[in-house]
Amino acid sequence: MSETALNEAGPQVLEADGIRIEFGGRQVLSSVYLRVQTGQIVGLLGRNGSGKSVLLQTIFGARAVADASVRVNGRRVVPAFRERGLLNYLPQEPLLPPSLTLARAARLLGVDLENATARFPELRPQFDKRIGELSVGSARLVQALLLLHADTAFSLFDEPFSGVMPVHVETLAEEMQHLKQRKGLLITDHRYAEVLPLCDVVYLLHQGRLLRLDGDVREQLRDYGYLAG
Numbered sequence: 222m223s224e225t226a227l228n229e230a231g232p233q234v235l236e237a238d239g240i241r242i243e244f245g246g247r248q249v250l251s252s253v254y255l256r257v258q259t260g261q262i263v264g265l266l267g268r269n270g271s272g273k274s275v276l277l278q279t280i281f282g283a284r285a286v287a288d289a290s291v292r293v294n295g296r297r298v299v300p301a302f303r304e305r306g307l308l309n310y311l312p313q314e315p316l317l318p319p320s321l322t323l324a325r326a327a328r329l330l331g332v333d334l335e336n337a338t339a340r341f342p343e344l345r346p347q348f349d350k351r352i353g354e355l356s357v358g359s360a361r362l363v364q365a366l367l368l369l370h371a372d373t374a375f376s377l378f379d380e381p382f383s384g385v386m387p388v389h390v391e392t393l394a395e396e397m398q399h400l401k402q403r404k405g406l407l408i409t410d411h412r413y414a415e416v417l418p419l420c421d422v423v424y425l426l427h428q429g430r431l432l433r434l435d436g437d438v439r440e441q442l443r444d445y446g447y448l449a450g
């Protein structure tokens with residue numbers, strides 16, 4: 222296991238701080254602060270276009286932002302993806318090349334495919350298939366599972382449940398719940414009914430500000446117009 226993921230001294234804390242982004246004079250993120258630690262699942266909700274993907278890209282380091290501070294245990298790590306074993310990121314778009322077989326993709330990511338798919342017997346006959354040959358939902362599921370099982374302290378997931386059938390969404394959610402014993406997960410997905418029960422902390426991006434929701438989360442989601450009233 223990598224040095225970052227294996228820390229007997231206590232949880233790893235990933236923080237993003239002072240993230241400000243504007244496009245064409247429109248402030249999408251204004252001075253956002255977000256925290257996730259190993260052992261936690263953190264949910265990031267927000268209306269379409271509120272800036273969830275932009276925030277994940279910025280934390281990962283795929284989007285350069287002036288003055289953005291991303292820290293692990295207080296140490297600045299920008300771009301974070303360069304830090305070995307720190308984090309991986311499932312974008313909204315397909316991540317892995319369609320020409321790779323599942324088996325090869327797993328090997329490249331250092332993941333034991335048998336173990337990663339143990340709860341999904343339907344995937345077993347597909348190990349030698351190329352990712353491009355899988356159905357859209359199966360490809361999404363496989364990519365989420367591989368990143369979840371990869372040896373990083375954190376995983377950032379942008380819509381991991383998108384296109385995945387309900388029975389697999391439930392099992393993937395259970396898998397996330399199980400894997401958080403050794404990781405911190407930051408998840409954004411509009412399937413809030415599946416996301417909310419998973420989360421230790423819920424943030425809502427609303428008009429450029431990131432609000433940490435405590436108390437009756439659903440009521441606040443209604444108040445801010447994310448859910449119908």
Ligand SMILES: Nc1ncnc2c1ncn2[C@@H]1O[C@H](COP(=O)(O)OP(=O)(O)OP(=O)(O)O)[C@@H](O)[C@H]1O
Binds near residue numbers: 244245249270272274
């Ligand atoms: N490169 C860019 N140039 C201009 N505007 C951009 C760019 N990238 C993102 N935006 C804008 O930033 C805003 C936030 O986009 P983002 O994709 O982060 O939203 P989101 O919350 O993930 O939305 P969704 O729920 O629809 O996935 C949107 O208004 C989008 O149009």
